[in-house]
Amino acid sequence: xxxxxxxxxxxxxxxxxxxxxxxxxxxxxxxxxxxxxxxxxxxxxxxxxxxxxxxxxxxxxxxxxxxx
Numbered sequence: 001x002x003x004x005x006x007x008x009x010x011x012x013x014x015x016x017x018x019x020x021x022x023x024x025x026x027x028x029x030x031x032x033x034x035x036x037x038x039x040x041x042x043x044x045x046x047x048x049x050x051x052x053x054x055x056x057x058x059x060x061x062x063x064x065x066x067x068x
Contacts, residue, residue: 003036041065 004012006029013020013028020028045066061067 003033 006025009029010025
């Protein structure tokens with residue numbers, strides 16, 4: 001999925017009835033830009049739903065690239 005521009009992010013927020021000041025929009029955009037690579041990495045990982053995991057185990061699994 002292409003990276004949205006800050007104007008496109010404003011449109012998405014408006015469509016969700018989210019009112020953002022210019023400062024908050026800039027913060028939201030910066031946060032999105034900073035976390036997007038990690039989110040894309042997570043989306044590429046195969047997920048196994050065979051065993052329940054606790055949060056600490058899930059974080060370790062993510063750090064290990066989807067391997068136990």
